[in-house]
Structures are given as structure tokens and as C-alpha cells.
Amino acid sequence: MPQLKSGIQSLHRQLPLNVPTLLPDECGKGFIGRVFGWNGAVDHLSMDIWRKSGWGRHYSPFEFLIEVTGLPRSTLICEHTHLPYFRFVNKTFAGSSYDCASTDVASCSRLHTLNTPRGNARLCEKCVLKDLSEEGVSYWRRTHQLHGISHCAEHGHPLLTAECNHALLSPPSQFLDSGETRPIAPSILQAAAGPFIKRFVALSAMTLTMKAPRHPAQLSRSLEIRARHHGIRVSPQGRVSNLSDRIIEMAAGPWLDENFPILKNKRPAEFVSAIDGTCISRHVAHHTVSYLLAMAALWDTTDEAMTACFVTEAPGVAGHDAQEELRQQEAAFRLFLKDVGVLRAIKAHNLSKENLSASMQHYLRRAALESK
Numbered sequence: 269m270p271q272l273k274s275g276i277q278s279l280h281r282q283l284p285l286n287v288p289t290l291l292p293d294e295c296g297k298g299f300i301g302r303v304f305g306w307n308g309a310v311d312h313l314s315m316d317i318w319r320k321s322g323w324g325r326h327y328s329p330f331e332f333l334i335e336v337t338g339l340p341r342s343t344l345i346c347e348h349t350h351l352p353y354f355r356f357v358n359k360t361f362a363g364s365s366y367d368c369a370s371t372d373v374a375s376c377s378r379l380h381t382l383n384t385p386r387g388n389a390r391l392c393e394k395c396v397l398k399d400l401s402e403e404g405v406s407y408w409r410r411t412h413q414l415h416g417i418s419h420c421a422e423h424g425h426p427l428l429t430a431e432c433n434h435a436l437l438s439p440p441s442q443f444l445d446s447g448e449t450r451p452i453a454p455s456i457l458q459a460a461a462g463p464f465i466k467r468f469v470a471l472s473a474m475t476l477t478m479k480a481p482r483h484p485a486q487l488s489r490s491l492e493i494r495a496r497h498h499g500i501r502v503s504p505q506g507r508v509s510n511l512s513d514r515i516i517e518m519a520a521g522p523w524l525d526e527n528f529p530i531l532k533n534k535r536p537a538e539f540v541s542a543i544d545g546t547c548i549s550r551h552v553a554h555h556t557v558s559y560l561l562a563m564a565a566l567w568d569t570t571d572e573a574m575t576a577c578f579v580t581e582a583p584g585v586a587g588h589d590a591q592e593e594l595r596q597q598e599a600a601f602r603l604f605l606k607d608v609g610v611l612r613a614i615k616a617h618n619l620s621k622e623n624l625s626a627s628m629q630h631y632l633r634r635a636a637l638e639s640k
């Protein structure tokens with residue numbers, strides 16, 4: 269049994285916890301449900317009760333996961349949460365491995381609540397039967413909970429949606445037994461057999477293997493080059509077809525309507541910022557699914573897409589953008605000084621410009637000390 273933090277230790281003394289072993293690709297929240305189940309805490313099978321309980325008051329579900337498993341934080345993040353999917357592209361933490369205790373990881377609410385990309389949990393009937401026969405228990409897989417996924421990658425079997433808001437806290441076999449599942453519409457399943465959606469699905473699964481977020485500049489530059497190669501318009505204005513037109517051309521139908529309603533009533537050549545912006549947005553990261561749609565639409569295979577976007581550095585991306593950002597920051601700082609009248613004050617009080625930087629640093633240090 270791993271060492272527990274004081275709050276959990278006191279609870280642990282009241283209720284000694286049996287902790288099962290995490291299974292491959294198991295959702296962290298689903299694992300917590302199994303811990304509850306193993307310890308007979310059936311009354312705790314809702315996150316509302318979790319929040320009010322002694323566990324939830326001081327510890328987030330993710331911290332609880334760390335404490336009861338004793339596994340390294342990076343292992344849990346990369347193998348049992350959806351953080352690598354949510355943080356696929358991120359400007360602030362680009363290149364920062366999940367191994368380090370970054371502020372992103374410390375403060376990320378999506379991680380601490382162990383959120384999944386979909387509202388309702390999905391399961392594969394064949395996986396459930398296989399798990400019951402091999403492991404003796406059924407469990408929730410991360411890959412089944414990704415946005416736009418309708419089939420199990422292992423069995424090619426259509427997924428079922430559990431009809432319960434807190435389904436992850438109960439075993440998937442329970443929903444199969446009680447019949448509280450909803451099938452995905454046949455028209456969506458049929459559409460998912462197309463090559464575009466297959467590429468999207470494969471790329472979505474690949475995000476879960478990422479060890480660090482990517483910078484939006486790196487990805488958008490590669491997308492822009494590829495879009496221009498296809499003769500696709502990347503600027504917001506114009507009448508030539510753009511990326512969202514190409515996506516509609518390739519995937520129009522029930523799958524796109526269900527998963528990306530934003531594209532349902534789009535007019536030809538209309539600029540849809542959430543999708544078309546992925547090619548030009550160097551500083552702001554869009555939602556992960558927007559990049560996945562763009563990559564699936566612009567390359568013929570997932571390997572080509574991943575190589576072009578992540579292995580081959582687009583020319584001049586990092587250096588150019590870093591310099592451009594510094595120029596923009598300097599321009600903004602000049603305007604700030606004008607607004608607060610610092611330059612006028614320098615003249616009025618006859619301050620020495622040569623010593624200004626050192627004086628400001630000295631003042632800021634004293635101000636910081638006095639404010640303590």
C-alpha cells in the first residue's frame with residue numbers, strides 16, 4: 269500500500285482501502301470508480317457525493333489517483349488521463365514534458381477533475397466481454413471517449429453510449445447488463461468507414477501518445493504550407509475555397525453534422541475561425557479537434573500528416589515567431605509608457621535615462637520586500 273497524504277491517511281484509517289491494479293489505457297476516473305466499488309462505497313458513486321466527502325474536500329480526483337496508486341505523475345497523465353489530448357497544441361507549455369511539475373499540470377482543472385472529451389461515456393461490448401474473461405473486471409478505455417470516435421480500434425465494433433451522467437464511476441458491464449446503453453446511429457457508423465474519418469480517428473488516438481504539447485506556430489505554419497500546396501485559401505477574406513470547404517467536401521453527412529455542427533450551415537468560402545484559423549493562428553491554440561480535422565483533410569495518410577507537422581520543422585517558424593513576438597511586446601510596452609506618462613515624468617523630474625533600468629529594478633525589489 270503506498271504512503272497516503274494526511275487527509276487521505278485519516279480516511280484510510282477509518283476505511284482501509286483495497287486498491288486494484290490500473291489496466292492498459294484505463295480512464296483515471298473509471299479507476300476511481302473501481303476503487304470505490306472494491307471498497308464497497310456504492311453510496312459514493314457520484315461526483316457530487318465525492319465533492320462533499322472527506323476525500324473530495326481537500327484532494328482532487330487526480331491527486332487521489334496519485335496517492336492511491338503511488339505511480340509517478342507523468343505515468344498517470346500520459347497513460348490514464350486525456351491531458352495529452354486536451355493539450356495537443358498549447359503555446360505557453362509547448363515542449364514542456366509532463367514529467368516536470370509544471371504550473372500547467374499543477375493548475376489544470378481538466379486534469380484534476382479527470383475530465384474526458386465526451387459528455388457521455390462510451391464502451392465496446394467486445395472489450396467488456398474480453399476484459400471480464402481475462403481480467404475478471406470490465407473497465408473504461410481512454411480511446412473510446414475521444415470526440416468523433418464511433419468504433420473500437422481493436423475490434424472494429426461499434427461503440428455504445430452509456431445512458432448515465434456519471435457512468436465512468438460504475439463498471440461498463442453494469443450498463444450492458446441493464447441495457448442502459450444507446451447505439452450510435454447507423455448512418456453515422458456507415459459514414460465513419462470513409463478514409464477521411466478513418467484518418468481523423470487515427471490522428472485522435474495518436475494525440476494520446478504525445479509526451480509534450482506542441483506550439484501553435486509550428487503546426488499552423490505546416491498547415492498553411494500544405495493548404496497553399498492544395499490551392500486552398502488561408503486568408504479570412506476571399507472567394508476561393510478554404511479549409512472548411514474542403515472538410516465539408518470530404519466528410520459532409522451525418523458524422524460531420526453530429527460532431528461538428530458549426531459546419532452544418534456554412535456558406536461556400538465563408539471563413540469559420542474555429543477551423544480555418546488553424547492555418548494562420550501562430551499565437552493562439554485552437555481546440556484539438558480543429559487541428560485533427562485540418563490534418564485529416566490536408567494529408568492522404570496519418571503518417572504523412574504527423575511527419576509534416578511534427579518531424580519536419582516548417583522553415584523559419586520558431587526564430588521568426590520569437591522575434592516577431594518580442595517586437596510586438598516592445599511596441600505594446602512603448603504604448604504603455606506613453607499612457608502612464610513615464611516619459612513625460614522622466615523629463616519633468618530630470619531623471620537619468622542611463623541609470624533608469626537599474627533604478628527601476630532597485631525600486632521594484634524594495635516594493636516587493638515592502639509588500640511582504
Ligand SMILES: [Zn+2]
Pocket residue numbers: 392393394395396420421422423424425
Ligand atoms: Zn473493443
